[in-house]
Amino acid sequence: MTAASDLAPSYDLVVIGGGPAGLAAASLAARAGVSTVLFDENPGVGGQIYRAITTTPVADRAVLGEDYWAGAELASEAKASGALIVNGATVWSLDPQKIVGVSIAGKARMIEAKHVIIATGSQERPFPIPGWTLPGVMTAGGAQTALKAQGLVPSGRTVMAGTGPLLWLLAAQTLRAGGRIDAILDTTPWRNWLQALVHLPDFALSPYFAKGLALLREVKAKVPVHRIDRVGAVGKEKLSEVVFASGGRERRLPADLLLLHQGVVPNVNLANAAGVEHVWNDRQLCFVPVLDADFGSSVPGIAVTGDGAGIAGGTAAAERGRIAAIAAVRALRPEATLPDTQAIRQKLQREEMGRAFLDWLNRPAESFRQPEGETLACRCEEVTAKQVRDMARIGCEGPNQMKAFLRCGMGPCQGRLCGLTVTELIAAERKMTPAEVGYYRLRPPVKPITLAELASLPISEAERKAVER
Amino acid sequence: MARTADVVIIGGGIHGCSTALHLALRGLKPILIEKDYAGRHASGVNAGGVRQLARDLLEIPLSIASMELWERIEELVGDDCGFSSHGTVLIAESDEELAGFRERVDDLHLRGLTHEELIDRAELKRLVPAVSDYCPGGVVSRRDGAADPFRTTQAFRRRAVEEGAEIIEGVTVTGLTRVGSNWRVETSDGAFEAPKVVNAAGAWADRIAAMLGEPVPLTVVAPMLMVTSALAPFIEPVVILRGRKLSFKQRENGTVVIGGGHLATPYRDRNETVIDWNKLALSARTVWELFPAMHEATIVRAWAGIEAYMPDGVPVVGRSSTSEGIFHQFGFSTHGFQLGPATGAVMAELVATGSTNTPIDGLGIERFRP
Numbered sequence: 097m098t099a100a101s102d103l104a105p106s107y108d109l110v111v112i113g114g115g116p117a118g119l120a121a122a123s124l125a126a127r128a129g130v131s132t133v134l135f136d137e138n139p140g141v142g143g144q145i146y147r148a149i150t151t152t153p154v155a156d157r158a159v160l161g162e163d164y165w166a167g168a169e170l171a172s173e174a175k176a177s178g179a180l181i182v183n184g185a186t187v188w189s190l191d192p193q194k195i196v197g198v199s200i201a202g203k204a205r206m207i208e209a210k211h212v213i214i215a216t217g218s219q220e221r222p223f224p225i226p227g228w229t230l231p232g233v234m235t236a237g238g239a240q241t242a243l244k245a246q247g248l249v250p251s252g253r254t255v256m257a258g259t260g261p262l263l264w265l266l267a268a269q270t271l272r273a274g275g276r277i278d279a280i281l282d283t284t285p286w287r288n289w290l291q292a293l294v295h296l297p298d299f300a301l302s303p304y305f306a307k308g309l310a311l312l313r314e315v316k317a318k319v320p321v322h323r324i325d326r327v328g329a330v331g332k333e334k335l336s337e338v339v340f341a342s343g344g345r346e347r348r349l350p351a352d353l354l355l356l357h358q359g360v361v362p363n364v365n366l367a368n369a370a371g372v373e374h375v376w377n378d379r380q381l382c383f384v385p386v387l388d389a390d391f392g393s394s395v396p397g398i399a400v401t402g403d404g405a406g407i408a409g410g411t412a413a414a415e416r417g418r419i420a421a422i423a424a425v426r427a428l429r430p431e432a433t434l435p436d437t438q439a440i441r442q443k444l445q446r447e448e449m450g451r452a453f454l455d456w457l458n459r460p461a462e463s464f465r466q467p468e469g470e471t472l473a474c475r476c477e478e479v480t481a482k483q484v485r486d487m488a489r490i491g492c493e494g495p496n497q498m499k500a501f502l503r504c505g506m507g508p509c510q511g512r513l514c515g516l517t518v519t520e521l522i523a524a525e526r527k528m529t530p531a532e533v534g535y536y537r538l539r540p541p542v543k544p545i546t547l548a549e550l551a552s553l554p555i556s557e558a559e560r561k562a563v564e565r
Numbered sequence: 566m567a568r569t570a571d572v573v574i575i576g577g578g579i580h581g582c583s584t585a586l587h588l589a590l591r592g593l594k595p596i597l598i599e600k601d602y603a604g605r606h607a608s609g610v611n612a613g614g615v616r617q618l619a620r621d622l623l624e625i626p627l628s629i630a631s632m633e634l635w636e637r638i639e640e641l642v643g644d645d646c647g648f649s650s651h652g653t654v655l656i657a658e659s660d661e662e663l664a665g666f667r668e669r670v671d672d673l674h675l676r677g678l679t680h681e682e683l684i685d686r687a688e689l690k691r692l693v694p695a696v697s698d699y700c701p702g703g704v705v706s707r708r709d710g711a712a713d714p715f716r717t718t719q720a721f722r723r724r725a726v727e728e729g730a731e732i733i734e735g736v737t738v739t740g741l742t743r744v745g746s747n748w749r750v751e752t753s754d755g756a757f758e759a760p761k762v763v764n765a766a767g768a769w770a771d772r773i774a775a776m777l778g779e780p781v782p783l784t785v786v787a788p789m790l791m792v793t794s795a796l797a798p799f800i801e802p803v804v805i806l807r808g809r810k811l812s813f814k815q816r817e818n819g820t821v822v823i824g825g826g827h828l829a830t831p832y833r834d835r836n837e838t839v840i841d842w843n844k845l846a847l848s849a850r851t852v853w854e855l856f857p858a859m860h861e862a863t864i865v866r867a868w869a870g871i872e873a874y875m876p877d878g879v880p881v882v883g884r885s886s887t888s889e890g891i892f893h894q895f896g897f898s899t900h901g902f903q904l905g906p907a908t909g910a911v912m913a914e915l916v917a918t919g920s921t922n923t924p925i926d927g928l929g930i931e932r933f934r935p
Contacts, residue, residue, distance in 0.1 A: 191839045206842055371837060500609060500715035508794055508865050540840055544794065544863040551853050553846035
C-alpha cells in the first residue's frame with residue numbers, strides 16, 4: 097500500500113480515477129516514459145463498469161458478462177506499465193495551477209502536476225420522485241456496486257424503475273446471480289422513438305445493438321415489464337409500496353426494495369471546481385466540459401476524458417483515455433514513441449457509433465427530471481421542488497443564488513444529487529434554457545475531508561515560524 | 566438619452582445597497598449599478614461576523630452606529646437577516662497576549678468606549694466551555710453577533726427597491742465624465758447621469774477612482790473561509806484570535822464557519838479565486854489546538870470572496886478629493902460587513918446634506934495623496 101508520505105511532491109502526469117479511461121491513460125503515459133501517478137478512491141481499480149475487477153467474489157463469469165471481464169486486461173496492463181497506482185486515494189481538490197489535493201488513509205498531501213487527466217467518469221442522473229429518500233429506495237448503480245464488490249443481490253420484493261442500458265444490464269446480472277426482481281417499470285417515453293429512429297441504422301451497426309437486444313430478451317422472458325409515466329415510493333419508516341401509473345390508471349406493488357435509474361451523466365464536480373468551462377448538452381440533458389479533439393479542457397494542462405467528457409460507455413472511455421494520454425506525452429516528453437493515434441480514433445469512432453440512438457431513446461421524460469410539490473430536489477438540505485420553483489418565480493435567476501437562498505447544493509454531496517434538477521427547475525419556471533441558467537459554481541473540497549486530514553498537510557518551515565506562539 | 570437619477574451608486578455590495586436604501590428613505594432617487602448581482606462577492610460570502618470588537622479607533626463610531634441598526638435590522642429591512650447576538654470573544658493564547666489586550670481595553674475605557682470588556686480564565690470558560698485550558702482569558706464584546714451575509718445584502722437590496730431605488734445588475738461601468746453640473750456614467754448598457762455618484766465598487770473601486778484621476782493603493786484580496794458539516798451545538802459566541810489568524814463560529818444549523826484572514830489568490834477580472842490549502846491547513850491546526858472537540862469534524866466547502874484591502878487597514882469613506890459630487894465608500898479591508906448598515910446611512914446623510922453627524926475623520930481618500 098502506498099501511503100501519503102510515500103508520494104513525491106510532484107509528478108509529470110496525475111491521472112484521477114481508475115476506471116477504463118484512467119487505466120488506459122496511465123498505462124500509455126507510463127509506457128512512454130512519463131512519470132505517472134493514478135489516484136483512485138476505491139479499494140481496487142476498475143471504476144464503476146469494472147468495479148472490483150481484481151477482487152470480485154462473483155466467480156461465475158457469465159453473471160457479470162464478458163464485457164465486465166474485459167476490464168481485467170486493462171487493470172493488469174496498467175499494473176505492469178510502471179505507473180504508480182494508488183487506491184484508497186481521494187482527490188478532493190484541483191486548481192488551475194494543477195495542484196492536486198489528495199488524501200490517503202486520513203493523511204492529506206498537495207501534489208504538483210505538470211499535466212492532469214481527469215477520468216472521474218459518470219454518475220447516475222438524479223431521479224427525484226416522491227419518496228426517493230425513503231430507506232429501501234436506492235439507485236441501480238448502488239445495487240450493482242453491491243453485486244460486483246460483495247456478490248450481494250436483492251432477495252426481498254424488488255422493483256426496478258427507470259430507463260437506460262444500465263437498468264437492463266443490472267436486471268440481467270441480478271437474475272443470473274439468482275437475485276429477485278418482481279417488476280420493471282419502464283419510464284422510457286414512447287415519443288422518444290420519434291427522434292431516435294433516424295439514428296437506428298447507425299446503432300444497428302454498433303456492437304451494442306445485438307448485445308442490447310439479447311439483454312432485453314433475456315430480462316423480459318423472466319420479469320413483467322410495465323410502461324409507466326409516473327412513479328412514487330410509499331412507506332412510513334421505510335419503503336412498503338411502489339405506486340405507479342400509466343395514462344391515469346394507478347397501480348400499487350408491495351415492495352421492500354425500489355431500484356431507480358435514469359441514465360448516467362458526467363461527474364463534473366472536480367473539473368468544475370478546477371475552473372474548466374462546461375456547456376449544456378441538450379441530447380444528453382447534462383453539462384459537459386468544453387474539450388478539444390485531444391480532450392484538453394479550457395484550463396491549460398488539464399484534460400477530461402472517459403465518460404466525464406460526455407457519456408459514451410466503457411470501451412469508448414478506454415480509447416478516449418489513450419487519446420488524452422498521447423496528448424499529455426507529446427507535451428511532456430516529445431521524444432517518446434507513441435502508438436498510432438489514427439487507429440485509436442477510428443476505434444473510438446466505432447465505439448461511439450450508435451450513441452445518438454441510445455441518447456435519444458433513453459432521454460428521461462421531463463416529469464422525471466423536473467419534480468413538483470413536496471418532492472425533494474436537494475436531499476442533503478431537504479429542499480423541495482416547490483421551494484425551488486417558488487424562488488425561481490419570484491426572481492432567483494441562477495443556481496448560485498438559489499444556494500444562498502435555500503442552501504440547496506450546500507450539503508456534503510456538493511450538488512451531485514440536485515444540481516441538474518435545480519438548473520432544470522429554474523429554466524422551466526423562468527422560461528429559459530438550462531444553458532442560460534448554468535450550473536452551480538462548485539467549491540473545493542469536492543469530497544469532504546476531516547479537519548484532522550487537513551491539519552495533517554505538511555507545513556513548511558517558513559509557515560511554521562510564522563505561526564509559532 | 567442618458568437615464569437620470571439624483572445619485573448613481575456603483576457597486577451592489579452591502580455598502581452600495583445600504584446607501585441606496587438610506588438615500589431612498591431620504592426621498593432621493595438613486596440608481597445602483599452592479600456588474601454581477603447584489604452580494605456576488607465579499608458581501609455575500611463573508612464570515613457574517615457582526616463585530617465591534619478589536620476595531621481601529623477611526624471606525625469605532627461607524628461600528629457603534631451600525632450596531633444600533635443591527636439590533637433593529639428587521640424594522641429597517643423587513644428581514645431578520647439571520648442576525649443573532651451572542652457576543653464576540655477575542656481569546657488570548659498566552660499571558661503576554663492578555664496583558665496587551667488589557668492595555669487596549671484600558672485605553673478604550675479612558676476614551677469612554679466600554680463595549681470591550683476584559684475577561685479572565687473563568688469567564689472565558691463560561692462563555693466558551695469548549696476552549697482549550699491553556700488560554701488565560703480574553704476580551705468580550707457582548708452585543709456583537711453574526712448574521713447571514715447574502716441574505717442581509719439581498720434584504721437591503723429588496724428594501725431599497727421597495728423604497729424607490731432602482732437596482733441594475735449585470736451592467737459594468739466603463740467611464741465617468743463631468744457633463745455640466747452632472748456626472749455621466751457610461752456603462753455596458755448605456756449612459757446614466759446624476760449630480761452625485763457614490764463609488765462603492767469594493768475590489769474594483771480603484772478603477773472607478775482612477776477614472777477621476779484619483780489613484781488609490783488598493784490591494785485585491787480574497788480571505789478564505791471553510792465550513793464543516795453540522796455538529797451538535799457547542800459554542801455560542803463568535804471567537805477570534807489576534808496572534809494567529811482565526812475566526813470561528815457555529816451557525817444555528819450546527820455547521821461551523823472557520824476563517825480568519827488567510828488569503829486565496831484572487832483573479833478579479835475573472836471573478837475567480839484559487840484556494841490555498843496549505844494556509845487553510847494552518848487554520849485547521851489552530852482550530853485543532855483551540856477546540857479539541859473539532860478533530861473529527863468534516864470540511865465540506867472552502868471559498869473566498871474578492872474584496873479591497875487598504876494599506877492602513879481602514880476604509881475610504883467620504884468625499885472625493887478631486888471631483889465635486891463624487892463620494893467614496895470602499896476598502897473595508899476584510900471587516901466591512903458589520904459597518905454596512907450605518908455607513909450607508911452616513912453616506913446618504915453626507916450626500917443629501919453635505920455633512921454627517923457621525924465622525925468619519927481620518928477615513929478620507931486624501932490620506933493617500935502623494
